[in-house]
Amino acid sequence: EVQLVxxxxxxxxPGESLKISCTSSGYSFGFYWIGWVRQMPGxxxxxxxxxxxxxxxxxxxPSFQGQVxxxxxxxxxxxxxxxxxxxxxxxxMYYCARATISVAGWxxxxxxxxxxxxxxx
Amino acid sequence: xxxxxxxxxxxxxxxxxxxxxxTGTSSDVGGYNYVSWYQxxxxxAPKLMIYDVDNRPSGVSNRFSGSKSGNTxxxxxxxxxxxxxxxxxxxxxxxxSAEVFGSGTEVTVL
Numbered sequence: 150e151v152q153l154v155x156x157x158x159x160x161x162x163p164g165e166s167l168k169i170s171c172t173s174s175g176y177s178f179g180f181y182w183i184g185w186v187r188q189m190p191g192x193x194x195x196x197x198x199x200x201x202x203x204x205x206x207x208x209x210x211p212s213f214q215g216q217v218x219x220x221x222x223x224x225x226x227x228x229x230x231x232x233x234x235x236x237x238x239x240x241x242m243y244y245c246a247r248a249t250i251s252v253a254g255w256x257x258x259x260x261x262x263x264x265x266x267x268x269x270x
Numbered sequence: 271x272x273x274x275x276x277x278x279x280x281x282x283x284x285x286x287x288x289x290x291x292x293t294g295t296s297s298d299v300g301g302y303n304y305v306s307w308y309q310x311x312x313x314x315a316p317k318l319m320i321y322d323v324d325n326r327p328s329g330v331s332n333r334f335s336g337s338k339s340g341n342t343x344x345x346x347x348x349x350x351x352x353x354x355x356x357x358x359x360x361x362x363x364x365x366x367s368a369e370v371f372g373s374g375t376e377v378t379v380l
Contacts (some may be wrong), residue, residue, distance in 0.1 A: 186316075186371075193273065193374035194308070194316065194359050210368045212271045244315055251322050254304025254363030258327060260315035 151175040153183075153261035160267045161235050167255045168231035178226040179203045182248040182255055185219060186231045188232055188263075189241040196243030199248060199255055200228060219231075235268045274299060274372035275362055281378040287348040290375045292360030293341060297369055300341035304363035307336060307345045311356045319358075320345060347377070355379045 156170040171183065184199035198209040202221045209219070220229045228245055243264045246257035275293040282288040292299065292307075299305060305323045308316040318327050320336035323343065333348045343362070347354055360372035 193357075194310075194361075194371040195273075196361065196369045196371055198368070208368050210271055210370070211366055246315075249321075251304055253302060253367075254306075254322070255369060256306050256318055256321040257308070258318050259318070260317075263315060 151247065151259045152257055153247060155243075155245055155261040155264045158265040159265070160269070161236055163235060163268055165235050165268075166231070166233050167235055167266065168172075168229050169243060169266065171228045171230075173226045173228070173247065175261055176247070179223055182250060183221065183228040184246050184248050184255060184257060185217075185228075186246060186257070187213075187241045192255050197230070197243075202226075202228070205270045214218065237268050237270075239266060240268045271368070271370050274295075274362060274370060276358075276360060276372040276375045278373075279376045279378065280349075281380055282350045283380045284350055284352065287346060288350060288377065290345045290347075290358055290360075290377070292343040292345070292362075292372045293372075294343075294362055295341055297345070297365040298362040299338065299360075301365060302363045303338065305336065305338055305343040306307065306361045307334075308359045308361065309356045316359065321363050322356050332349065350379055352379050 185197040197213045200207045221261040245261040247259040248255035273302040309319040310316040
């Protein structure tokens with residue numbers, strides 16, 4: 150069974166750094182893309198970026214380029230999303246998801262449970 | 271990157287059919303046959319319902335179907351059921367080599 154288990158909720162202050170994780174099991178981690186999706190409170194889904202664990206090829210949405218960093222550690226089948234300096238506007242639920250790929254375009258076929266990040270002074 | 275445009279809400283009675291539209295540009299929806307649809311129930315993670323415009327993943331009811339014409343993709347739910355009440359999001363590959371979600375549509379079963 151494919152499972153993506155995300156790290157627990159976080160409460161941080163503006164300006165602090167943060168790295169959240171997404172650990173996969175039940176499939177060959179290196180052969181599927183892993184993406185991150187933001188959902189601000191009461192709002193819609195936002196595609197942040199995606200990484201291929203096989204070679205760490207990473208794509209970012211223009212909206213999130215330079216704002217976050219996506220990485221992986223293949224040895225422990227884990228993907229990460231990190232911020233160097235959080236803002237209150239980063240308060241949101243963050244989902245990781247496994248993606249299958251067509252010739253172009255990714256389809257998120259398995260999702261993590263979400264990590265709630267709260268940034269408040 | 272602007273979100274694809276979806277109606278805020280669509281409603282229907284049990285057994286009816288409804289259609290949700292997803293409008294983009296030639297740089298996303300209109301330029302590629304890589305549109306997906308996701309269902310999200312409150313407090314839950316999204317679920318893939320349609321991929322590559324009109325393909326259903328294994329296990330998804332055949333009451334869900336997708337199509338595309340020009341810059342607009344559509345999701346049709348036939349034989350509407352109470353369990354279909356949820357938020358629905360389209361997603362498309364873009365010329366930025368990324369993807370973009372739609373603004374989301376709340377489906378209400380009357």
